[in-house]
Amino acid sequence: MLQRALKVAALGLSLSGLTAGVAAAETAINFALDWKFEGPAAPWFAAVDNGHFGAEGLKVEIQAGQGSLDAIPKVATGAFQFGFADMNSIAKFLDQNPGAPITAVMIVYDKPAAAIVGRKSQGINELKDLEGKILGAPPPDGAWSQFPALASANGLDVSKITVEPVGFPTREPMLAEGKVDAVTGFSFTSFLNTRRLGVPAEDLNVMLMADYGVHYYGNAVIVNTDFAKANEAAVTGFIKAAAKGWQDAAKDPKKAVEGMIPRTPASDVELETERLELALRDVVVTDYVKANGMGGIDADRYAKSIEQLKEIYEFKNAPTPELYYTDAYLPKDGSLKF
Incomplete structure (x- = not known):
């Protein structure tokens, strides 16, 4: 009896150590949103609550922002590994801060909102x-x-x-x-x-x-490139999990918003559900995304957007679009399809 008890205890310790090892292996991620926790933020929380980030070995903490430009310096300094920011603002920031360690890795708002x-x-x-x-x-x-x-x-x-x-x-x-x-x-x-x-x-x-003639892309997931170089699998995993969160939200917007509400209790479920539905309809699940999946860009349109940006912003240096966005971390397993 004693021998059996010792074996059970040893097995328990072994399993406990294994569980601790798995938990320790999770990569902690700080993610800076562009805005407060409104309807369009719900898909990110769906990716947390539905276990998509966890399945990729990521423990993600989400912080609200104060505007579309807010996340860029947070990610550039390394305080946040990932952020959500306006594509054109990324180009301007990198022009004004050459060599800053940021790039976009996943288009989310295929059309700017x-x-x-x-x-x-x-x-x-x-x-x-x-x-x-x-x-x-x-x-x-x-x-x-x-x-x-x-x-x-x-x-x-x-x-x-x-x-x-x-x-x-x-x-x-x-x-x-x-x-x-x-x-x-x-x-x-x-x-x-x-x-x-x-x-x-x-x-x-x-x-x-x-x-009305604006070719720009909207908001994208940005990453600190120093982190990305050292954690390629984590970046791809983040993108994959984020896409699943958006897919979940597209299937059931109200459920996604209800999952977000505990983080912002004063919010109105019906209002934020409508806000999310408008975002999905107008800027996320576009014809391009339906055909190609989310995250990527159309090369011709991207080139036009850079030319359009040059009309209204005087670059200090020659534009380098390949520094503003890369598709190198996009998963290739079809997980970005809606």
Whole structure:
């Protein structure tokens, strides 16, 4: 009996050691989002809660952000291994900080969510109506950074547009109060936030920049390249798990949002589910993604986007698109397909 007990105890210790070894082998990841925990953040938490990151040996901590530019310096300094950021802002950052250790490895917003959201009751029925009006724009906003390309592509006279710098918390309230006639912002954010403040949906005109001659890509997963070089499997694993989280969210948006709510208890499930559904419909599950899977780029369009960026941003150095994005870490097993 004693001998059997000793064997059982030894087996228990062995299994305990094995479990501890597995836990110790998990790679800790800090992931910086572009914005707070709203509907489009839910797929990242689905990847956590549904075990997709864990299956790749990753323990991922997700932190909210303060705008589309926010994650870039966090990743460049190495404080975060991964982030979620605007593609054009990455190009500008690398031009201004040559050699900074960041690159995009997975396109998530195949179309930029950047939009002009205006009040029809204040005369904003088409882009040209911005002339003579007040446009509210947060300086760190990714949508505002794309506005010059929109203006160039559509022949807007920007000298006739009064740009009012606004904060993120005051952007939609100022639009709702009529203090500005339109704002720059992500379509699903500014539209829903303004409607929630009592402005009827039929009074809001949402003009997605991608539908008005802007060839840019939207937000992408970025990685610290020093980390990536030393942890190639972890980068591919992160991409694979993230794609599964988005796939889960596309199948059941409400369930994904319900999983996020404990991280932001004041949020409204129905509102954030609608926000996620709009993001999936307008910028994530595009025709290109349906045909090719998420994460990659179309080479011709990417080239056009760089040329368009050159029209409104003066590069200090020759553009190096291969430094802004790489598909080298994308999984090749079909896991990116929707």
